[in-house]
Amino acid sequence: MQNPLKRAIFQRDLWALFDWAAAGQSLPQQRRELEVRLADAIRRLAITSEQVRALPDTYAAALAAQQFAPAYDPLNSRRPFLPPELFRSDGPWVCLSAYSDEPTAIVHFSGRSRFLVFMRLPGGRDATLAYIHKLRSSSETPLLNSGSPSTRLNLALPQFPAGTMVALLRQMIVIDNQGKLTPTALTESVQLRVYHAITPGTEYMNYINGPSSHDQDFFEFRIRRPDLFARRSGGLVLVQPGETEFATFSTHGIDAFESTTPLDQRGGVLERCRACHSDSGIHSVQSRLQWMKLSRSLSTQTDGGKYGDPITWETDVTITRKQQQPDFNLLQDLWKQAPR
Numbered sequence: 001m002q003n004p005l006k007r008a009i010f011q012r013d014l015w016a017l018f019d020w021a022a023a024g025q026s027l028p029q030q031r032r033e034l035e036v037r038l039a040d041a042i043r044r045l046a047i048t049s050e051q052v053r054a055l056p057d058t059y060a061a062a063l064a065a066q067q068f069a070p071a072y073d074p075l076n077s078r079r080p081f082l083p084p085e086l087f088r089s090d091g092p093w094v095c096l097s098a099y100s101d102e103p104t105a106i107v108h109f110s111g112r113s114r115f116l117v118f119m120r121l122p123g124g125r126d127a128t129l130a131y132i133h134k135l136r137s138s139s140e141t142p143l144l145n146s147g148s149p150s151t152r153l154n155l156a157l158p159q160f161p162a163g164t165m166v167a168l169l170r171q172m173i174v175i176d177n178q179g180k181l182t183p184t185a186l187t188e189s190v191q192l193r194v195y196h197a198i199t200p201g202t203e204y205m206n207y208i209n210g211p212s213s214h215d216q217d218f219f220e221f222r223i224r225r226p227d228l229f230a231r232r233s234g235g236l237v238l239v240q241p242g243e244t245e246f247a248t249f250s251t252h253g254i255d256a257f258e259s260t261t262p263l264d265q266r267g268g269v270l271e272r273c274r275a276c277h278s279d280s281g282i283h284s285v286q287s288r289l290q291w292m293k294l295s296r297s298l299s300t301q302t303d304g305g306k307y308g309d310p311i312t313w314e315t316d317v318t319i320t321r322k323q324q325q326p327d328f329n330l331l332q333d334l335w336k337q338a339p340r
C-alpha cells in the first residue's frame, strides 16, 4: 500500500487496537503476541514527516466543497451547518484551553488525536472572550460539593445567552517513520451543539429528561473512508438522526469490544448526545471543568495572553501526555525490537 493517506488511516486503526490490547489484563501471553504483530504493522505503515505534512486538511476541503450550509438557521434548526470561521484567529469562535498540563478535553483523551473545544456567543469574538473572562474571574465554582456523592451544579455560575454554540474537533495524530508523534490537519470528526434556548435548569447533573434537555440542537460530521480516499468533501459526512455505530474508536472509556449491551440497544449517535449534555446552558459544557480552572491572573481578554496559541498548547500537552502513557512506551519498545 503506497498511498500515504491510506497508510495513515490504516495505522490509526491498528494503533487504536494496540491501545485496546495494551489496556487489558486477561490472557497476557496472547495479548503480547498480538501487540508484537500490531507494533510491527504500525511501524511498517508509518509515513515520512513530509508525507504527514501533505495529508489533507479535511475541514478546509469540506468547506471548499460547499456541501453544507455555512451557518445555523434558527428557522430550520435541523439543517446541518459547518462554520467557515472556526479556525480564524480573529473570528467569532474562540478555542478554549486550560493551559495546564492536562488536555482540555481530558475525557476524550486517547493520545491518538488532538481534541479542540470552541465556543461562540451570538455577540461574536469580543462577547465570547468577555464571557469566558467573566467565568474565569468569577468566585463561583462550576460544581458544589465537588467529588462527593452530593455533587451539584452551581446555578449561580454566570450563564451565556441563547444562540451560543460550542464545537469539538477531533484531529488525527500519526506516528511518523521515525517513531515521532506528529499532529495533522486531518479532522476526523466535528461535533456541534447550538443552544436555541436557555431554560433555567436544576442542580442535578446530566438530568436527561430535565427542563433544559431540549434546549440544544446536536450535529456531528465524521470522516467516511470511501469519501476521504476519493477526496469528496474532505471525507466529512453528516451523521444522520437515528444512525448507529460500531464504536470501535470510542471515547469516554466506552469499550465496544467488552460491552455487554448489544449495539442496537445503545441508541443512535445523535440521540446519545443528550445523555451527557442535557443541563442548562453552561452547565452542559463539560469541558468547563478544565478550562475554568485557569488562574485569574491570566488576561483572557487577549485570548491566550502569555500562554500563546491554544491549538499549539493543546497539541503539545496531548503529545507529551501520550509519551508518558504505558501503552505508548510499550509500543516504542516493540517498535525498536521489530525485525527490519
Ligand code: HEC
Pocket (backbone or CB within 6 Å): 104, 105, 106, 107, 108, 109, 117, 118, 166, 167, 168, 191, 192, 193, 218, 219, 220, 252, 269, 270, 272, 273, 274, 275, 276, 277, 284, 285, 286, 287, 288
Ligand atoms: C458519554 C458522554 C458524552 C456523550 C454521549 C457526548 N459527549 Fe460531548 N462531551 C463529553 C465530555 C466529557 C466533554 C468534555 C471534553 C472532554 O473532557 O473530553 C464533551 C465535549 C463536547 C463538546 C465541547 C463543549 C463541551 O461541552 O465541553 C461538544 C461540542 C460536544 N461534546 C458535542 C457532543 C455531541 C454533538 C454529541 C453527540 C453526537 C456528544 N457530545 C456526545 C461527553 C459526552
